[in-house]
Amino acid sequence: MMKGYLDRIEENKFAVILVDEINKEFIVPKEQLPEGSTENSYxxxxxxxxxxxSIKLNSQKTYSEKHKVEDLMGKLRANSNGSKFKKK
Known part of the structure; x- marks a missing residue:
């Protein structure tokens, strides 16, 4: 069993799934995705x-990764002093 990541949907027809373990990209028809799949799903x-x-949605990994990203973005926003560029 390997882990995959839904990187994007192209032309609303094809799902691009990345598999880091073997450094490969797979393209499958969007209809083959499990129910509830969205971009950034694992x-x-x-x-x-x-x-x-076989494709099975890993809800737990999807949830934990989403929250890691949200926490990181929150920390980055909290540390930000705004843009270095001034509006004219």
Missing amino acids: FDLTIENDKIS
């Missing part, structure tokens, strides 16, 4: 013969 994948044969 999946448990089975890959056979260089193709994804």
Whole structure:
């Protein structure tokens, strides 16, 4: 079982899934995604013969990664003193 990440949806038809473990990108029809999948979702994948044969939404990993990003963005905003550029 490998972990995948839904990077983006192209042309509202194709899902681009990144698999870091093997440094590969897979493109699958959007309809093959599990219900509830959105960009930035994480999946448990089975890959056979260089193709994804099984996609399961990993809700726990998706939730924890989303909150890591939100916490980091909050800290960055709190530390920001505004833009270095002045409006004219």
